[in-house]
Amino acid sequence: MADEEYSGKFVLRLPKTLHRQLSEKAKHEGVSLNQYTLYKLNK
Template identity: 45%
Template sequence: MTKVTDRYAYRVTWSEEDQEHVGLCAEFPGLSWLDSDPCKALTGIRQLVEATVVDLNENSEPVPEPLALRNYSGKFMVRVPPETHRSLATQAAESGVSLNRLVASKLS
């Protein structure tokens, strides 16, 4: 049976400051695990997250929903300076596409 912690978004990256690999979990931005071995950094963060979820459950605190299980509408608002808005609108008009289509293509 799959545990909720198996569905979280984990990653391992290099920390130049610490001179070690750091394991991270997107749903728990305050947690990290350092190790010289990237596989051990991943194992460490996964174990830390699992222990944190157990603690949250024991204390009747909310457990973050995995990003992979969340529903996304495909819409979000971005605020930009008026000059950027004007520039993008001009680019869209010159390309013969909507502002939405132009920005979506730049993001993908």
């Protein structure tokens, strides 16, 4: 499939506790939650 078929958006529901943990870690690293999540997914 060609890349233009994908929007780049991905909706994910997660527990509030995990959302908080990820948000806090992103803030500690000085990046957005989106940037932090992308980094973790690419590891």
